[in-house]
Amino acid sequence: MSVTAPLPPCDTAGPTARTRKLALGVIASGMLMMTLDGSIVTVAMPAIQRDLGFTPAGLSWVVNAYLIGFGSLLLLAGRLGDLIGRKRMFVAGTVVFTAASLLAGAAATPEILIAARFLQGVGSAMASAVGLGILVTLFTEQRERAGAIAVFSFTGAAGASIGQVLGGGLTDALAWNWIFFINLPIGIAALLIARRVLPADRGIGLSAGADVLGAALVTAGLMLGIYTVVKVEEYGWSSAPTLGLGALTLVLLVGFVVRQATARTPLMPLRIFRSRSVAGANLVQVLMVAALFSFQILVALFLQNVLGYGAAETGLAMLPAAAVIGAVSLGVSARLNARFGERAVLLAGILLLIGALGLLTRIPVQAQYVTDLLPVMLLAAGFGLALPALTALGMSGAGDDDAGLASGVFNTTQQIGMAIGVAVLSTLAAGRSERLLAQGHSRADALTSGYQLAFTVGTGLLVAAFALALLVLRPAAGSARS
Numbered sequence: 067m068s069v070t071a072p073l074p075p076c077d078t079a080g081p082t083a084r085t086r087k088l089a090l091g092v093i094a095s096g097m098l099m100m101t102l103d104g105s106i107v108t109v110a111m112p113a114i115q116r117d118l119g120f121t122p123a124g125l126s127w128v129v130n131a132y133l134i135g136f137g138s139l140l141l142l143a144g145r146l147g148d149l150i151g152r153k154r155m156f157v158a159g160t161v162v163f164t165a166a167s168l169l170a171g172a173a174a175t176p177e178i179l180i181a182a183r184f185l186q187g188v189g190s191a192m193a194s195a196v197g198l199g200i201l202v203t204l205f206t207e208q209r210e211r212a213g214a215i216a217v218f219s220f221t222g223a224a225g226a227s228i229g230q231v232l233g234g235g236l237t238d239a240l241a242w243n244w245i246f247f248i249n250l251p252i253g254i255a256a257l258l259i260a261r262r263v264l265p266a267d268r269g270i271g272l273s274a275g276a277d278v279l280g281a282a283l284v285t286a287g288l289m290l291g292i293y294t295v296v297k298v299e300e301y302g303w304s305s306a307p308t309l310g311l312g313a314l315t316l317v318l319l320v321g322f323v324v325r326q327a328t329a330r331t332p333l334m335p336l337r338i339f340r341s342r343s344v345a346g347a348n349l350v351q352v353l354m355v356a357a358l359f360s361f362q363i364l365v366a367l368f369l370q371n372v373l374g375y376g377a378a379e380t381g382l383a384m385l386p387a388a389a390v391i392g393a394v395s396l397g398v399s400a401r402l403n404a405r406f407g408e409r410a411v412l413l414a415g416i417l418l419l420i421g422a423l424g425l426l427t428r429i430p431v432q433a434q435y436v437t438d439l440l441p442v443m444l445l446a447a448g449f450g451l452a453l454p455a456l457t458a459l460g461m462s463g464a465g466d467d468d469a470g471l472a473s474g475v476f477n478t479t480q481q482i483g484m485a486i487g488v489a490v491l492s493t494l495a496a497g498r499s500e501r502l503l504a505q506g507h508s509r510a511d512a513l514t515s516g517y518q519l520a521f522t523v524g525t526g527l528l529v530a531a532f533a534l535a536l537l538v539l540r541p542a543a544g545s546a547r548s
Contacts, residue, residue, distance in 0.1 A: 070327025086204055090214050093197045096160055096256045098221040098251055100190040103132070105165075107183075109240040117242065117423060120176050123483045130293075131180045132340040137481035138289035140195045142281050144474015145333050147196035153264040156200065157257060159192025164253030165474075171246035191477075198473035202461050204265060206343065212400035212458060213426025219453040220395040280325045280333040287318030288478070295464045295485040336471060346538035347497060349459035350474060352483040354416065354452065357527035361423065361446070365439075368517050372510050373433060387446035394450025408455040408462075409539045415452025417443050423528060426521040431514045459539060491520040 107114075107128060115125050147155035164186035173179035191386035201218060205211040294311040301307045326332040339345045369383055402411045422445035428467040429438060458477040503509065 086210075088215060089204055089265070090201065092256050092259045093156070093200060094217050094264060095198050095222055095252065096156070096193055096260070097218060099196060099252045099256070100163060101221050103186060103249065105518045106245045107132075110245050112310065112329060113189040113242040114179070118173070118176050118179060124176055127463055128183055131183040132190075133481070133485070134289055134292050135184040135189045136476065137187075137192075137292045137485065138285055139188055139191035140478040140481060141288065141334065141474045142285050143192045143471075144195035144199065144477070147199060147474070148487075150391060151195040152200050152203075152268045153260070155196045156193050156264065157260055159189045159196075159429075160253055160257050160260065161189070161192070161366050162192060164249060164257070164432050165189075167249035167253065171243040174488065194477055195474040198457065198461055200264060201265075202473075208531070209400065209404055212403050212454070214455040215457050215461070216395045216399045219399075219457050220392055220450070235361065236528050248488040253254050260273075270545055277325070277329050277331055277333040280322055280329060283318050283322035283325060283332065286529030287315055290318065291315040292481070292485055295489045298489045316368070324341065334475070338475065339371065341462065342390055343459045343462045344472065346476075346534065347456050348464075348479040348537070350412075350535050351456055351460065351476070351479050352486065353527045353531035353534065354419075354456070355480050355483030356451070356487035356490065357423065357505060357531070359484060359524070361419075361442075361524070363488075364425070364491065364517050364520055368429065368514070368536045369435075369439075372431060372517075384443070386443040387449075390444055390447040391450040395454055396450075399451055399454040402451070403455055405457060408458045411451050411456040412459070412535055412539070413532060415448040415450070416528055416535065418448030419452065420525060420528045420532065421445050422448065423521050423525040425516055427525060428517060429521070445529070450530065491523060494523060496521040 089266050111128065114120065114128060115390060120128070142224055143155060143159070163186055166182050166189055170179055170182035173182055173392060198215075198218060198443060202211060203216045205214040230331075294315055297311075298308055323333075323336075326334050349533060366380050366384065367381045375383060399411065422442045425442050425445070433439060457476065493515035497516070498519045499512040502512035504513055507515075
């Protein structure tokens with residue numbers, strides 16, 4: 067995409083079709099860059115540890131620092147976008163993310179890299195929180211909005227697989243630093259184009275929701291909650307640190323809800339949850355994303371730890387999943403949503419995902435890729451159906467004044483689901499594997515059995531998500547659509 071070609075201004079007469087397409091392109095590109103960053107680093111971890119001298123415990127903070135910065139600020143950033151302008155928030159977030167990427171690539175010590183990763187998470191939260199809000203206010207016609215949401219959803223659904231391929235290739239061909247340096251040209255191009263094509267909005271003003279106490283409560287609560295979850299594997303579920311931090315997290319988040327119910331200008335007006343579609347979609351998303359952690363991460367671990375795949379081979383093995391997700395989400399999901407309704411398409415997508423994880427519950431130690439894993443990758447088409455439909459439902463109750471907030475809430479529940487998936491499924495898998503190793507089983511048998519347990523629990527979470535969607539996301543009376 068050229069940054070020197072003349073671009074249409076966003077005038078007060080409203081954005082043109084070309085401007086809207088360029089805006090969608092720049093938002094999707096920015097979101098893909100930030101989504102990739104969450105997975106691209108995982109395949110470079112051994113090289114980072116070797117070059118910078120990380121301890122095994124310290125290395126986990128290359129991922130954890132990003133998750134804490136990202137997950138804890140999404141809700142606040144989304145609401146601030148409504149108050150001060152979503153374009154300003156997107157541009158500022160892209161600036162922070164790009165600058166932090168430069169710092170991460172140039173890091174010479176573990177401390178600098180961890181700090182840079184936290185700043186990357188902050189910048190990603192600022193931009194990601196308002197991306198959906200910009201799209202739903204920019205694309206007001208139903209079919210166009212469905213297509214825009216499908217493109218946006220693809221960046222999240224396929225980002226992990228693409229990141230693993232790209233991360234392995236860059237690390238093997240150049241060095242781990244380039245997984246961060248590659249963000250610089252993308253970020254700069256996104257900034258230059260975003261300033262010209264994103265619709266200018268002044269926001270509704272800080273006076274409409276400048277709840278400082280609420281902001282402090284929710285940010286501290288989410289940050290402490292994510293920190294507690296990522297430390298579960300080290301401390302254990304029933305340990306004093308986990309229980310104590312969990313209780314404090316609950317106090318902070320309950321205090322935030324109480325504050326929002328009583329504040330004159332709440333940061334998060336609770337009216338947004340009056341919509342069954344919005345509330346139900348966010349609850350379904352928590353369950354679905356928690357389950358999908360077992361697909362995106364544990365399948366990659368199985369390929370490497372049991373079948374002996376390398377980083378680049380693992381990425382290539384996951385590529386068919388990204389391909390079918392792209393084909394479905396970008397090719398047919400918008401048309402299916404328009405014809406059958408988001409609820410029906412969501413249910414069909416979850417059924418495909420139940421089939422995918424169901425196959426993985428019986429994955430053998432000596433698995434063959436073509437017969438045992440490729441069918442799972444193809445059933446990942448369920449991502450391409452479920453995520454655009456779920457995103458449309460999650461944003462369906464958002465007005466112009468609350469679009470950033472709804473976007474921030476939707477992205478926050480996504481991170482909560484991911485954190486639950488990491489904590490629950492990885493702990494269950496590790497626990498079973500350790501017990502079997504202690505009983506004298508081979509490493510491959512023990513790891514496979516642990517992964518099978520995680521896939522079984524993940525399947526159960528998807529069944530619960532299906533039931534919740536079926537019962538809560540009911541079509542309105544007299545409507546053919548969900």
